[in-house]
Amino acid sequence: xxxxxxxxxxxxxxxxxxxxNFEVCAMAENAAHAIDLYAKTRPDVVTMDMxxxxxxxxxxxxxxxxxxxxxxxxxxSAMKDAKLIMHGRLAGISSFLQKPVSTNELLDTLMIxxxxxxxxxAVYRDSYVSTYAKVLQEGLQxxxxxxxxxxxxxxxxGPLSVNGVAVIIGVVGxxxxxxxxxxxxxxxxxxxxxxxxxxxxTDAEAQAAxxxxxxxxxxxxxxxxxxxxxxxxxxxxxxxxxxxxDIKLSNPExxxxxxxxxxxxxxxxMNVGFARSV
Amino acid sequence: xxxxxxxxxxxAFTAVLPQMGFPTPERTGMGVKDKHIESLGxxxxxxxxxxxxxxxxxxxxxxxxxxxxxxxxxxxxxxSFDEMAQSAISEMSNMLTANAATNLAALGREVDISTPSLTxxxxxxxxxxxxQFLTVSMDLGGHVVEIDIAVE
Numbered sequence: 001x002x003x004x005x006x007x008x009x010x011x012x013x014x015x016x017x018x019x020x021n022f023e024v025c026a027m028a029e030n031a032a033h034a035i036d037l038y039a040k041t042r043p044d045v046v047t048m049d050m051x052x053x054x055x056x057x058x059x060x061x062x063x064x065x066x067x068x069x070x071x072x073x074x075x076x077s078a079m080k081d082a083k084l085i086m087h088g089r090l091a092g093i094s095s096f097l098q099k100p101v102s103t104n105e106l107l108d109t110l111m112i113x114x115x116x117x118x119x120x121x122a123v124y125r126d127s128y129v130s131t132y133a134k135v136l137q138e139g140l141q142x143x144x145x146x147x148x149x150x151x152x153x154x155x156x157x158g159p160l161s162v163n164g165v166a167v168i169i170g171v172v173g174x175x176x177x178x179x180x181x182x183x184x185x186x187x188x189x190x191x192x193x194x195x196x197x198x199x200x201x202t203d204a205e206a207q208a209a210x211x212x213x214x215x216x217x218x219x220x221x222x223x224x225x226x227x228x229x230x231x232x233x234x235x236x237x238x239x240x241x242x243x244x245x246d247i248k249l250s251n252p253e254x255x256x257x258x259x260x261x262x263x264x265x266x267x268x269x270m271n272v273g274f275a276r277s278v
Numbered sequence: 279x280x281x282x283x284x285x286x287x288x289x290a291f292t293a294v295l296p297q298m299g300f301p302t303p304e305r306t307g308m309g310v311k312d313k314h315i316e317s318l319g320x321x322x323x324x325x326x327x328x329x330x331x332x333x334x335x336x337x338x339x340x341x342x343x344x345x346x347x348x349x350x351x352x353x354x355x356x357x358s359f360d361e362m363a364q365s366a367i368s369e370m371s372n373m374l375t376a377n378a379a380t381n382l383a384a385l386g387r388e389v390d391i392s393t394p395s396l397t398x399x400x401x402x403x404x405x406x407x408x409x410q411f412l413t414v415s416m417d418l419g420g421h422v423v424e425i426d427i428a429v430e
Contacts, residue, residue, distance in 0.1 A: 159398070170325030170333075170392020178325070178393050207405075237325025237392045238430055240333045244317075244402035251396050252365040253372075275393045 031060035050077035065092030139217035148261035159250030167214030170237035181214030187266030286381030307415035
């Protein structure tokens with residue numbers, strides 16, 4: 001259900017959702033209408049404007065929350081500050097977005113709020129893993145000047161085979177997990193030469209280049225996710241570096257996705273895993 | 279790094295394992311190392327962050343890992359270090375680190391922990407710190423588990 005006093009805003013949100021699997025089941029231009037329509041249609045998720053003619057979006061959310069404590073409400077407002085978030089949260093609002101909202105931002109937020117309906121794997125894939133894939137591609141370009149072609153493999157439950165180096169960075173917050181950035185030894189050398197723009201590199205330099213790049217890319221991924229989903233507060237732990245030949249890296253407790261970046265110097269991988277149990 | 283920060287990890291180890299049916303662990307060694315950890319065969323890396331940031335590694339050979347997994351699964355014999363056994367070791371590392379996090383919070387150092395990453399393979403090198411890290415050997419019924427801790 002879309003709640004907004006402006007017809008243009010309602011149309012903008014519904015046209016964004018028209019291309020997705022979300023279906024707009026109701027639209028309301030004021031609080032009274034929103035409460036009435038909520039009771040009738042019981043939508044999976046509500047987008048709520050702050051300015052309504054008869055009550056503000058927080059008050060309207062409070063009344064919907066009183067009717068259904070499991071309601072999922074996203075506030076979309078022109079202003080967004082700590083006070084609004086605090087009051088909004090008390091009124092039962094789950095997420096806060098600032099106008100103008102991009103389609104991706106809206107979709108990511110709605111997907112996460114509706115994860116029990118769409119399935120947790122779809123949420124991970126569409127919201128988190130796709131963000132990491134984008135950040136990996138951009139990062140390889142910016143850090144090493146490498147163009148890459150991406151391939152995302154889903155739910156790769158088998159162990160990762162590392163013949164070279166893997167940078168493991170833990171993720172805390174919600175969802176918990178870890179990111180592994182890894183490549184084989186030859187690719188590591190090529191990668192380090194590209195990063196450092198030198199003809200030859202030592203083993204230590206090569207490892208350090210991979211470590212630092214993995215850290216930067218994972219950091220960008222997390223901040224981009226945190227930008228979209230404001231209340232998750234995901235953070236990274238310091239990197240751990242594993243190197244060796246024929247090392248198996250596994251965690252049966254994770255739902256993992258493998259992102260492969262094919263580059264001119266070899267394949268570079270980023271494996272993003274999330275805890276099955278929170 | 280502050281040596282006192284190692285105690286929450288040792289305490290977690292000695293408190294949690296007997297509850298899971300293990301003999302009381304004993305500390306048999308403690309020291310400072312630099313560079314990297316040589317994996318004994320099975321190593322689990324768990325990161326933490328918030329008021330202090332760092333990593334802990336539980337390092338053991340495969341026989342020890344199988345002994346631990348078997349004990350956790352009520353004495354079920356374990357022929358190979360398969361997915362079930364790996365899952366048990368991951369879970370143990372998660373429990374130990376979560377318990378250490380509780381102990382750290384009691385010292386006023388709150389931390390959040392990441393999911394464990396399990397590495398299998400003799401000769402793997404693991405680096406958790408640019409400088410030094412602490413290493414503690416724990417004896418668990420004749421089996422040795424090395425705990426390595428680095429704090430930024």
